[in-house]
Amino acid sequence: MARWKAPATVEPPAPPSQPTGWAARLYxxxxxxxxxxxxxxxxxxxxxxxxxxxxxxxxxxxTLGIDFRGGTEFQIPASVGTLDQTQSAVSRAIEAADPAASVVSAQRLGGDHPSYLIRTTSMPANDTATAKSTLEGSLHLPASQISDNRVSAAxxxxxxxxxxxxxxxxxxxxxxxxxxxxxxxxxxxxxxxxxxxxxxxxxxxxxxxxxxxxxxxxxxxxxxxxxxxxxxxxxxxxxxxxxxxxxxxxxxxxxxxxxxxxxxxxxxxxxxxxxxxxxxxxxxxxxxxxxxxxxxxxxxxxxxxxxxxxxxxxxxxxxxxxxxxxxxxxxxxxxxxVNSRRAAAKANREREERESMVSPQPAAALATAGATANPAADVAVAASTGAPGNASKAASRTGNGRQAPAGARGSKARSGGGTAGRNRRR
The missing domain is CATH 1.20.1640.10 (Multidrug efflux transporter AcrB transmembrane domain)
Structure with a gap:
């Protein structure tokens, strides 16, 4: 007959470890x-x-744009030079037409035909036409390539x-x-x-x-x-x-x-x-x-x-x-x-820690520890506590701390008893 075998125990799979990165800990x-x-x-x-x-x-x-405070825009092809050169030319042209006018902003517009958009303060229509004529001569461009636009603040x-x-x-x-x-x-x-x-x-x-x-x-x-x-x-x-x-x-x-x-x-x-x-x-x-x-x-x-x-x-x-x-x-x-409950729990933990640090060890534990280390002292401890059983057990141990064999203890007891009987007969 086949011997019965206990089924093999299958250990459950270990739980997947959680990510330990900073982002995971943060979450x-x-x-x-x-x-x-x-x-x-x-x-x-x-x-x-x-x-x-x-x-x-x-x-x-x-810095409000021209759409909010009104003004005039000049759009000039970028082929005339750099943005700074074009801005300087427009500034000279509008100041010649209207000494109170000034350039507000200048930017470059991209695309297939790059151009410069120069925005100035508001100028009358005749001053705008005069400035545009001046730009035609200074930039060497026809009037069709320079566009102007007036924007109202309204x-x-x-x-x-x-x-x-x-x-x-x-x-x-x-x-x-x-x-x-x-x-x-x-x-x-x-x-x-x-x-x-x-x-x-x-x-x-x-x-x-x-x-x-x-x-x-x-x-x-x-x-x-x-x-x-x-x-x-x-x-x-x-x-x-x-x-x-x-x-x-x-x-x-x-x-x-x-x-x-x-x-x-x-x-x-x-x-x-x-x-x-x-x-x-x-x-x-x-x-x-x-x-x-x-x-x-x-x-x-x-x-x-x-x-x-x-x-x-x-x-x-x-x-x-x-x-x-x-x-x-x-x-x-x-x-x-919540704060009161946490404070009470903290006080209980501190009290338990203090009690565990100052509590003495039991006397029986100290006696047992001493018995294993010094057999002679075990006899004194047992005698002082008034326990004859403990004294006899301690005395029956050998010098190396091990208990003497039963036969040896019996022979010693019998020999001691015989000696006592002879003394009584005498």
Missing amino acids: RGQAGLDVVGRRRILFGVAGTVLLIALVSFGVRGF WGAQVTQRSLLGLVIFLLLVVVYLIIRFEWRMAVAAVSSLAFDLVATAAVYSLVGWEVSPNTVIGALTILGFALYDVVVVFDKIQENSRGITARSDRTYSEAANLAVNQMLMRSINTGLVALLPVGGLLFIGAGLLGAGTLEDLGLVLFVGMGTAVYSSIFFATPVLVSLKQRQPSLRAHTRR
Whole structure:
């Protein structure tokens, strides 16, 4: 008959190892990036940006384009020379026709037939014709190759009014959507973040002196959509982490929001980089290398605004939201409850550590340890404790600490007993 064999045990597969990279630790909340805890510092940074913006707006102002303040444009073929030479020739021609006139901006336009676009202050029609005749002689060009165009400031004012109306409507729709989707505190934080993006972008334009054109206004409205998308993604993660948080005692609302920021930081950075790559190509390649000057204003505002939007969605919108949420009585009580529980748990651990460090060892353990080391001392210890059994056991051990054989103990006992009997008979 065949012998029975136990079935072979199958070991369960080892769990897959988790990624240990910085991005993986950041997603799991193990990177220790405390954004919410340093919100006062971040508010200080935002306040500094706001202060610089206000000072720049008051001192430097904005360089408004010809579409907003009116003026005259001269478009001249690039074959006449460099941009500086053409700008100098136009400046001399308009000053000869109207001493109050001046050149506002000059840029190179690309394409199959490159040309220079020189913009000046507003000039009457007869002065424009005189300047154009002067340019024909100085640049040695026929009148058909030099084009002029007068732009009225009324058109720029109309663009500004329509843009402001579109901005107000956009913000109202954003507030309504966020209140329905989340709550009014998240709507306030999101609108504050969008306002910060606009102010920061405008401050850069004012400090650098870039020309504000209708393309700039269109780009500013475009970055609001991108900034809103990034803020909504972060707020959705915060809502997921904080759902039912008052019924738990493992973390506070601030910690849940900070965990959401850590989890969404890499996503926001990746989204921002992907969005900035084509915009950077539009700005640096299209406007810089290829000379597409009409794309310069749009590329500048998109590049600056999107970069600011990535920053504000993480380091401004979330701290504002947490500051507003911490004003709720329920969340304040929950925070105190969590902190009290943690303090009590910490005190218990410290007390247990102190007790474990000062508690003495049991006497029996000390006696056993000594018995194994010194057999002679075992007899004294057993005798002092009044345990004859222990004394006899200790005495029956040999010099090397091992117990004597049973026969030897019996022979010694018998011989001792015989001697005692002989002494009694005597």
